[in-house]
Amino acid sequence: MKKKNVLIAILVLLALTIWSHNIYQIVIGVTRADQEMGSPTGDGKVALHDTLVSKPRPAFAYSGAHRDPFAHWLQLEKKIKPVPIMPVVKAVPIEPAPPRLRLSGIVRDANGVLAIIEDPQGETHFARAEDVVTGVKLVRIDSSRVIFEFGKRKFELQLQ
Numbered sequence: 001m002k003k004k005n006v007l008i009a010i011l012v013l014l015a016l017t018i019w020s021h022n023i024y025q026i027v028i029g030v031t032r033a034d035q036e037m038g039s040p041t042g043d044g045k046v047a048l049h050d051t052l053v054s055k056p057r058p059a060f061a062y063s064g065a066h067r068d069p070f071a072h073w074l075q076l077e078k079k080i081k082p083v084p085i086m087p088v089v090k091a092v093p094i095e096p097a098p099p100r101l102r103l104s105g106i107v108r109d110a111n112g113v114l115a116i117i118e119d120p121q122g123e124t125h126f127a128r129a130e131d132v133v134t135g136v137k138l139v140r141i142d143s144s145r146v147i148f149e150f151g152k153r154k155f156e157l158q159l160q
Contacts, residue, residue: 098150099134103157106141113141117157 104124105116117125117133125133129141140147144159 095151095153098136098148098153098155101133101136101148101157103146103159106143106146106159115141115146117146 100120102118103115104118107114107116107126112128114126114128115138117127117138119125119134127133127138129138131138135150137149138146139149139154145156146159147154147156
């Protein structure tokens with residue numbers, strides 16, 4: 001029984017010696033790593049995950065669109081993609097189309113030349129040069145055609 005108690009005391013003393021040696025190695029390793037690498041946290045303290053590391057780890061470069069799987073998600077830099085700047089385009093007003101007119105005939109009388117024009121509603125208009133028919137100005141009347149002006153554009157109608 002006495003031998004058993006002595007054996008237990010020796011084993012406990014041996015375990016305490018090994019544990020204290022391990023703790024001593026960890027502390028020495030941290031201070032050596034702190035002196036060699038500089039302070040990992042920047043304020044003289046060593047972060048918990050660096051206490052067991054005595055040598056700096058090699059750096060790896062990852063390419064592609066995926067993030068580094070070993071980088072902590074709180075320490076990742078936010079990569080902001082530049083937004084392409086679209087050029088400012090001024091809106092060009094679209095002129096409305098002229099009404100669909102039909103030249104039915106051209107009449108010459110003692111007072112000049114008249115054009116017989118039908119509008120889209122089927123109404124017939126008799127017009128001389130410089131008259132306005134359904135918002136379209138009659139510019140000139142020739143022998144077989146009529147020239148109109150609508151806004152800034154000119155167009156002509158042929159006699160059919």
